[in-house]
Amino acid sequence: MASTDVDISTLTEAQQLALQQVTSVTDQDLASAIPLLQKCQWNAQIAITRFFDGDADVVDPVAEAARAPPPPSTARRQETLLDSIPARSLQRGRREAGLEPAPRIVPTPESQLTQPLPFPLSILVLPFSLTYTIFQRIFGAVGWAFPFLPRLLSRLFSGATSRPSRDAGRRPLSPRDTAARFTREFEEEYGVTHGTLPFHEGGYAQAFDVAKRDLKYLLVVLISPEHDDNASFVRETLLAPELVEFVSKAENNIILWAGTVQDSEAFQVANALNATRFPYLSLIVHTPNVSSSAMSKVATSAGPVTAQELIAKLQAAMATRQEELGRIRAQRQEQQATTNLRREQESAYERSLAVDREKARKRKEEEAVREKSERETREKEKQKANYARNLAQWRRWRAQSIALEPGPDVKDTVRISIRLASGERVIRKFAADSGIEELYAFVECHDLLEEVNEKESPKPEGYEHVYSFLLVSPMPREVYDLEKRGTLKERIGRSGNLIVEKVVGEEDGDEEVIED
Structure with a gap:
């Protein structure tokens, strides 16, 4: 809410x-x-x-x-x-x-018309209420036995032109339910199928508003079961094929609302429209020549009338208002077309703006992806350059610390034949107590051993060297990795024949390539 x-x-x-x-x-x-x-x-x-x-x-x-x-x-x-x-x-x-005015009638809810009496007061008036109920039942029985008496008394006391009366015994309902009840009773009493007459399914006020909004004709039909002409009017006039066709035609723009004065809403409508004779019909339409919001009665019919006469009267009234209504419809259509055009333009602008925003968003995302890729490329190149520089410095530093080959006078040595990755075979002697890392360092720095000068090269700070190859004995195959400690004599023996296998990193597919 x-x-x-x-x-x-x-x-x-x-x-x-x-x-x-x-x-x-x-x-x-x-x-x-x-x-x-x-x-x-x-x-x-x-x-x-x-x-x-x-x-x-x-x-x-x-x-x-x-x-x-x-x-x-x-x-x-x-x-x-x-x-x-x-x-x-x-x-x-x-x-x-x-013209006569056609007011907009909104029925007062039954709960607001009658208020229950307080309990002490209801006890005081209980004898009068019982007496009234008894006399009402007696007169009702007399009226049922002699049906001409109520009509005779009504004519004597009210005259020829009687005001409509309502049946207080009918259960009050909402306007929509009242319209549904009237339609059901009408079809059952006169034996017609549902939809023969296009009765409006809502209340009078709603039909009034729809007719005013859509510039349609509101045809109000009020009947009273107490009048003798009611049944003949319905069967001979209201249900006549030509009148049914005339009311049902879409091009006539007619909203048919009907009710019986026994219901509260129809009773109030009859009083507001000054209906004194039944059956009563009134054609209501918007009249802009009176005011911009006026609804007026342009044709009325009270009492018996043939279908041809009623259709002629309605057509004549509609013909006099057709030009005005056509002009107003044209104005509304022009205004609606202008509104639709403005909405279409606004919608096209919004769509164009959305496309531009989407393009800008994609362009921004592409620029962000390109900048990220360029930044990552620069970082990788920088890392490669730093790695290459640190590797070269580490190799120069490590080449300085590799021990010289033992001379002929040293008996406790290990003779190793190594085939390098380039295919070159190198045979060299190492001290028997040298570690396996000494052999890896020799292979890593082999090309720099002859270029070692007296100037010492410092070890690069923060650099941890990782060998990118393995030393493997071909037959039987045995890998001499650095994880297993030990001296060359303990690991290889007096002599050995080794080959260098390059270890390919993650960037190259995490695969090992053996170079023979």
Whole structure:
């Protein structure tokens, strides 16, 4: 539910006008009216209809308000100024045009019409209530036995032109349910299939609003079962094929709303439309020559009438209003076309803006990926350069510390034949107590042994050398790695024949390549 903490001064002029209309019609307080208007997108007509129909939870007011075309700004300004025009001016305009006003009738809920008596007072009036009930049952039995008596008394006391009367015994329902009940009873009583006549499925106020919004004709049919002409009118006129076809044609733009005066809503509509004779029909339509929001009766029919006469009267009334309605429809279509064009332009602009944003985002991502790749490449090149520089310095430093080959006078030696990775074979003697790392260092620095000068080369700081090869005995195959400590004599013996196998790193596929 929408929040009710709304400052009235912060509302726009149109919202304040809608709030004033809703509170004046529904007699709601602000705490209840504001949430209803917010739910109905500040559409006063829909909010009033939903309040009295009691179907705000069944029908989505937001979707209904969204489907309703927004009124033009000029119409809103005229309707606001309309409140300051005296009622006599509007009545004079209707008299000059020969029209009668058609008010918008919203039925009062039955719960607001009658209030239950307090318990002590109900005990006091209980004897009178019982007496009234007994006499009512007696007169009801007499009326059932002699049906002509109620009609005779009605004619004697009310005269020839009687006002409509309602049946207080009928259960009061919401306007939508009342319309459904009338349609069901009508079809059952006269034996017609559902949909023969396109009765409006909502209340009178809703049909009134739809006719006003869509510039359609509202044909109101009021019947009274107490009148003798009711049944013949329905069978011979209302259900006549030509009238059914005329009302059902889409090009005639007719909304058919019907009711029986036994129901509260139809009873109130009959009183508001000054219906004194039944069956009663009234054609209501928007009349802009009176005011920008006026709805007027352009044709009425009371009492029996043939289908041909009724159709002729309706066609004549519709012909006189066709030009005005056509002009207003053309204006609304032009305004709607302008609105649609503006929306399409805004939508195209938003799509173009979204495409530009997507391109900018992709370009930014590509630039970020390219910069990252370039940065990683520079880092790798820098690391390679540092590694190459440290490796060269380490090799010069390690070549200086390799012991010279023992002379012929040294008996305890180990003779090793090594085939290098380049294919060159080197035979050299090592001291028997030399470690296996000495042999690896010899192979690593072999090409620098002859170039060692007297100037000492320092060991590179922070560099840990890792040999990229293994020394392997071919037959039988045995790897002499650095993990196993020991002297050359202990590991190899007096002599040995070794080959150098290059160890390929991760960048080269984590594979070992044996060079023979």
